[in-house]
Amino acid sequence: MQQQLHCDILIVGGGINGAGIARDAAGRGLSVVLCEKDDLASHTSSASTKLIHGGLRYLEYYEFSLVRKALIEREILMRSAPHIIHPLRFVMPHDQGQRPAWMIRAGLFLYDHLAKRELLPGSHGIDLRQHSAGVPLKESFSKGFVYSDGWVNDARLVVLNAIAAAENGATILTRTECVAVKRNATDWSATLHSAKDGEIQVQAKLLINAAGPWAANFLHDTVHGRAGKKLRLIKGSHIVVKKLFDHPYAYIFQHPDGRIVFAIPYEQDFTLIGTTDIDYHGDADKVVIDAEEIDYLCELTNRYFAQLITPADVVWSYSGVRPLVEDEKDDDNERASAVTRDYKLAFDTDAAPLLTIFGGKITTFRKLAEEAVDLIAPTLSNQHGAWTADACLPGGDIYGSKPNNRAVMEFDDYVRELQQEYVWLAPALIERYARAYGTRIKLLLADRTSIADMGEEVAPGLFAAEVEYLTKYEWASCNEDILWRRSKLGLHFAKSSDAGRALHLWLRDLEPQ
Incomplete structure (x- = not known):
């Protein structure tokens, strides 16, 4: 039976901008569907230099406003995600x-x-x-x-935003491409194609194009509108x-x-x-x-x-x-x-509203998302104010739900506390878990009290417990998702290692028949 979804916002694109907007909008009570044709952060958002920075070199081009905005965000993000x-x-x-x-x-x-x-x-x-x-x-x-x-662990930053969005009610659809949209007077009819679930129909009050490098092509080929900005x-x-x-x-x-x-x-x-x-x-x-x-x-x-x-x-x-x-x-x-790393928001309200995100950099994603939702909220009769500057990303709430300096400056102490709590796991493994999952390590290790409880060691340092967590809570479904985006374990395995094949076979066996 064909799946039907109804929402306030359909977001096309599962990079940092799409995931950030989904998190902000869902946190304000808006119903959100996000679709990504591949895995979360599978393109630009996992190919950065992995820096949260103001952009020192942009001063040379007199980009003072962009640098100042990024420096403000640098402080906010460090407090909200001290694990990554x-x-x-x-x-x-x-x-x-x-x-x-x-x-x-x-x-x-x-x-x-x-x-x-x-x-x-x-x-x-x-x-x-x-x-x-x-x-x-x-x-x-x-x-x-x-x-x-x-x-910053850039790929995990995207995933954490998607988790936060999902926890606030958003529907996150990976490996699901938006293949057609029809613009009506007051809403959008969209056809999505999922590699797993086939065709999905979505009725949305508002469409957000966060397709990154594909934004202009999506406007031209799928929406059949003018790109507006030159990318x-x-x-x-x-x-x-x-x-x-x-x-x-x-x-x-x-x-x-x-x-x-x-x-x-x-x-x-x-x-x-x-x-x-x-x-x-x-x-x-x-x-x-x-x-x-x-x-x-x-x-x-x-x-x-x-x-x-x-x-x-x-x-x-x-x-x-x-x-x-x-x-x-x-x-x-x-x-x-x-060329500037600043972003532009193009809001078209001639019929059903369409917001297109042009440009941006990973450091300013949260501010971009906030400005985007501020812009569209009145159209959706939403009165909830901005909130993400004062909230931790999932796993970042080490010393409470509000971002604080202590978590950033004392993260090594937090790692040592976890190593003492989970003495039955190797200290290096606990450190990796802490830096990837933060407080969500409690979810990963729930009801496990011995190494035997971790299940099979699918690959060196990768236990079944973690694979199950990643497939259940983080939309991971293949080797590359786990070894190169949710972690960088693939970098540590020798090229001759059969770890990738072992994980592939394990994931295949995990799928329901």
């Missing part, structure tokens, strides 16, 4: 060919003071010959600067190598052409290097790094580190396409890194 977001100190080695030191100091001073900062220490100069961050660098780098930003698709690629340093700092390197690359400690044993910024004109479903990008990232890394890397050292890579909004005044030849 944590502070990170960045080292910027000073190259004689770069801007003068006084200019960098001025930029960092502005970065420190554009918005209220309570959690993170400010910037200062360092002598790299005396600092631990100077050890891996070439001897020619003697001076540098240190400043603060945040790191410039920018490909960003990253490489991962065995760790190049043993300290907790990250690096920000500037290429002679002005572009920025980060080198970040990643998954205990690795270094994440990226990103590239190049125009992309291919299929947004088939984005992969190319040899030139790998060479570029290796070349820039080798400009700074004493230990040289080659393409053969790359153990993993990923690429994504960011949909950036081009103003009419923008030059088509303008460098990709210079």
Whole structure:
């Protein structure tokens, strides 16, 4: 029998913007259906540099409003999700060919003071010959600067927003594509196609296009409307190598052409290097790094580190396409890194209302969602005010339901408390659980008091209990969902490992016949 759904809002797109809007809207009492043609965060939102940051380099383009907005959000998000977001100190080695030191100091001073900062220490100069961050660098780098930003598990950030939306009544449909919509005078009739459930009909009072790189195509091909904004698709690629340093700092390197690359400690044993910024004109479903990008990232890394890397050292890579909004005044030849990361909301109320999200960056997703729901709420006769700035994301309520500084600054203490509580599990496993699930570890480990209660060890460090949790509560349904988005366990398994096959067989057996 064909499934029929009725809702206030149908959201197309399960990236960070779609999931964030679903969370905000459902929390205000609106009925929401979100459909995503693949897995949550399976494209752009899991292909970021994994930073919650103001965007220091955007100051160069006088994007003061965007930087200030992002810096405000940086503080809010760190408090609301202390398990998947944590502070990170960045080292910027000073190259004689770069801007003068006084200019960098001025930029960092502005970065420190554009918005209220309570959690993170400010910037200062360092002598790299005396600092631990100077050890891996070439001897020619003697001076540098240190400043603060945040790191985020980007794919889990999307999932946590979807969980929050579902807990407030939203229907989350993954691997479900919106294949047709009909715009009526007061509502929308949509046809969805689910890989699992077949055709689903949805009647919605309002449609939100949060399709990211596909937003313009969805408007043109499915809605049959005008795109309104010109999207410039920018490909960003990253490489991962065995760790190049043993300290907790990250690096920000500037290429002679002005572009920025980060080198970040990643998954205990690795270094994440990226990103590239190049125009992309291919299929947004088939984005992969190319040899030139790998060479570029290796070349820039080798400009700074004493230990040289080659393409053969790359153990993993990923690429994504960011949909950036081009103003009419923008030059088509303008460098990709210079195009704004700010977002635009296009609200069309000529018939049944349609909201399209153009652009955005992961740091400002919550504010984007808040502004989006503020914009559409009167159309749906909804009077509930904004709420997400004062609420924890699922698992972040370590010291109460309200975001607070203590959870961010004392998260290591929380991990130790859990390790003492669950002494029958390996401390490293408990730490991974804590940093992935936060307080939802209680749900994961409910009624389990011994290693035997965890079920089969499907792959090294991956027990049946966790797989069952991920399939039941987090919409995971295949190897890649679990090994590369809900976790990064795939990075730790040797290429020759049969762990992926073992998990595939286990998931196949889990499915109802």
